[in-house]
Amino acid sequence: MSEKTILVWFRNDLRVHDNEILFEATRKADKVLPVYIFDPFYFKTAALGLLKTGNIRAKFLLESVADLRGNLQKLGGDLIIRIGNPAEIIPQLAQQYEVSEVYHHREVAFEETQISEEVEAALWKIKLNLKHFIGHTLYHKEDLPFPIKDIPDSFSIFKKKVERDSQVRPCIETPEHIYTPEIVDAGNIPTLAELGLTGPVDDPRSDFHYEGGESTGLLHLEQYISRQSLTGATKGNKHSDHPSRLSAWISLGCLSMRWVYREVTHGSHNSGSPLVLELLWRDYFRFMFKKHGKQFYSAERFKDNDDPAANQEELFDKWKVGNTGVPLVDASMRHLNATGYIPNDNRQAVAVYLAHELKVDWRKGAAYFEEKLIDYSPASNLGNWAFVAGVEHDPKDTRYFLSPKQLSDLDLQAQYISTWLPEAFAEQV
Template sequence: MKSKRILVWFRNDLRLHDNEMLVEALAKSESILPVYFFDPQYFHKTRFETLKTGIHRAKFLLESVAALRLSFQKLGGDILLVNGSPEEFMTKLVSDFEISEVYHHREVAPEETLVSTRMEDLLWKQKINLKHFIGHTLYNKEDLPFPIKDIPDVFAQFKKKTERDAMVKSCFPSPEEITFVENEDWGALPTLEDLGFEVNTEDFPPFAFTGGEDAGLLHLKELLLEGAEIHQKPVKNTGGQQGFSSRLSGWLSLGCLSPRKVYWKLKAAEAEFGGNANFNQILLGLLWRDYFRFMFKKHGISFFQEPEEFEKEFFSPTENEHPDLIKWKSGHTGNPIVDRYMHDLNVHGFISHTGRLLVATFLIHILKVHWTNGAVYFEEKLIDYAPASNWGNWANVAAAGKDSKTKNTFDLEKQIKLLETIVPDPSLMA
């Protein structure tokens, strides 16, 4: 029996393709009300004096939401944009629109999980069910060859067993027809200024990333065609060169691209053109994303080997004004490769995975600054920030994660040796 109306709460799932939540809502309702909340808590300052969301990711987010809105408008409807938190407005929406059920994608990191828990409690008081979907991973948890509690903590073991014994499901199709709840005012898309940013024309380079499902699919198509034509090994990362990077992560982090869509498009390209090292790197990146999400699902904050120290540093940071931290953030450490990467991060909101490992190594093991300071700075600056991947990678570099001693995870000696081969530039030390 169909529910009359279902509210579809979009979070980091800003797409029509391969969206099980949307497909099921359409199958079980007479009409749907898509909603996106611009939650103020994601645009405030942290206790580290960094922004929860920096200007590059905010711009990418606005573009992605605008693109989803356009997709719904082409189908004769829209998405309700709310300037406020779900805790503040959801119960009123449910009442005003006579909603029978709310669908959403559940996250795995502590802060995002807490939002779901609070909303579940609030809706339950209205006798409304909040249904959870997990649509951010390549593998569904029920398709893994082990229950969540038994997932290997060592990435190499997770990779081996998953690739051998699990299957990647096919993608859900994009809906061709949608019946929307009737609504007169769908809300305005906020500007960067509305979200609290002071915008200058030089804030964004002319070749900045563009958010949205169509932009992500186009980038994926061009990436696979380029890989098919070149058939060359990735460029070696030296002297600040970015080397090969798929640059898919921004669209993946906001759910403009489904990991399964990337996987099956890549497999089709391999079948037509043959495999290559760059394609393998994309697949490896998808597996790392899954690993970190499942680690946080399994362990929560206990993913960190010293959770008490983590909580102490996270809730009472002591190094905000550390001079070496300030130089690292601004790209004035005197190490050319580190400074080049930090400049790129600040200007573009993106650096390659190799670059992230190098600058993290330098901050933690050379400058001796606690790793949480770097993690929150990346949280502000990265377009592709995803809590599990960001905090998981930083913890591994700091030897504070569950897989800190695995060679496949992070080769500290190799990273330090590369850093030490770079001759410092005295002019950058000021």
Template sequence: MGKKILVWFRNDLRLHDNEMLVEAIAKSDEILPVFFFDPRQFEITRYQTIKTGAIRARFLLESVADLRSSFKKFGGDILIQLGKPEDLLPTLVSTYEITEVYHHREVASEETAVSTQVEDLLWKLRVNLRHFIGHTLYNKEDLPFPIKDIPDVFAQFKKKTERDAIVKPCFVTPTYINFVEVEHWGDLPSLTDLVVNEDVKNLATSEEFVGGETVALKRLDEFLNAGETIALSNTSLKKTEVISKLSPWLALGCLSPREVYWKMKEAEANYGLKPYFNQIVVGLLWRDYYRFMFKKHGNTFFKPAGFKNDAKINTHQDNELMKAWKAGNTGQPLVDAVMHELNTTGYINNTSRLLVATYLIYQLKLSWVVGAAYLEEKLIDYAPASNWGNWATVAGVGNDLRLTGSFDFEKQLKNFDPKGVYAQALGA
């Protein structure tokens, strides 16, 4: 019997720069790609939000569908399963005579707990669960310090990492794949199958944000081409021009951070434009930083008191003020404009996120964890470490306590939209 490896896809929905996939192809005679739509990801949370809202769910469905299309070009497919991985994987391993299971390790507690359960169940079947790390720009083994000694201050982390660590080259995209024979690969669920706690009838369509590796690579090329155009025309750079909006595809792993990094380094070498690309690289470093902080500190980022034992804790209220903030009906034009954009598109830039978080925490005096949970529901680029890490920082309970009290709403208003143009453009 040939060696068969089950490749469990999670937030790594791509063929390019995918070490897990490359290794599985190299070490097996056949692979069985699998994706699980876990119903727990679409439930109501303790903060009365939906864990994965309709816009996020649609982006996920599009991304899985695109990966399925890519596998079909190789003569195979990806097995679609609706249910909990720990319930379904042992049966799949037995049914298809799997000899090993590969997956990417996550850092948040819920995802880690699922991996642990799966590993224990597979161990009883004498099947190994092999872990890969493919979400960060830097691999943890390439950092100039062990996880326990990573600086809590981002500036120190950035300085030491950029000076002493290396970004590894990308893994080559597979040119052939041999698949396990499967009679029925499973149907992709509809949005209404997944989203049972939200009305999806009037969900706005999006031409700008469509999930999947195909669109992700196209968007990266467009961003790089825009940089080339600026370089050739000697156009001066404005800060707002540097927003790449690549984060949704990075969050689901449709786009590799190393692919972004090396493509930008190549363009930088050809055309200059270091300031143009530098903000994107810093953004990738922030993603790494928060993932490594979660690895170092665990669940502290999810606790209302965070790292500050004497923090004043607001209750997990969903009162009228909170409802108005969520709906974009606070009466503050810019905040309302940003929230309408979030609710319609599933995306707002980082400056907007800081603005609405600062308003919720310091103007409305409401619970930051409920705000973080609401953005978890809505953001198509949601990643646990970045979202909860950023919110804890704004609330003054993050791991870098020197930032406590550094978020001033009035100052943010003046810097963000001094003439009210943004709010007017969005019809607030």
């Protein structure tokens, strides 16, 4: 009897812990073929002359894929790495290694969904099935207290009902061993130059070092929990002195949201944790994509109280480089450009300023964040920008965001601004 081989297509799930497609493949098949593909689509220059993936996030991605390969090798397996179109490469590998089925985690954003559909169509031509799993949310969609079509558009109502009526599923076991076919050519991890990018420069002003991969993600999660325990972080204190900084690992799936939830809550339903709140927002925006699709972000759903600026390109260029004349906005944008990260409150501030003060099309800001953010996630990025831009929502939802007036207080932001925009204080010296 011939052996059954399942190809596991990794995308934004770069881990071996709590990974359903990997665990199920080891259970259902004799051999598992793990594959990661660097799709040129994500490294092209898109609208506005912006990259879809900037060099800071690309470096983090390369490190994450390298760590995934290492962790698979520790389990006896390996990771095939290719550069190209998944719809061409996956069927080729499937035929080469006599694959019986292909597993992957379902995405919700339109570009990612289209790529999945193209792969699925290509596999159908060779009579193979692409099996979809749900592995990017805290709450499984089958456990929600409402069908997808009836999910509340209000985050406040969504949060209340989900926390009251749903449970987070236990984490999936980590495979004890992975058996792969004899791999002829596992492939090399590309360099930034091969992806058309230059290497980022470490900025000495940064107070945090990012290194991609499941191993460092788990370590930083452990350190975050230790800091919270030592400082006795107040339940429900959104503006903790110790932000988790885990979003980059969560966005690439180096950390499972369920794993983070389990470690932070220790089995309790600690909905007051700022990190749990972040996970809930991620779920909410993903489910909004699932419910509305592209229509959720269409112009018809936006309030259009402001006339757009006539000189949008000029204003957008000043905003990008941090040259608007507003200290917090300029400091935040320079911080983003240098490190790929700014705190969530600052993201809200710069988004509100671009969309409502400068009256520049919010989609330009969303595209710029897509290039620059080390923790970019399609649903969260578009969801946050849409919220700021004026998608109708429950007024109660605004309590989760600081107002622009609060964020522009120089006294509150003095240390931050002096670090990233020292000239703002030069006249005071």
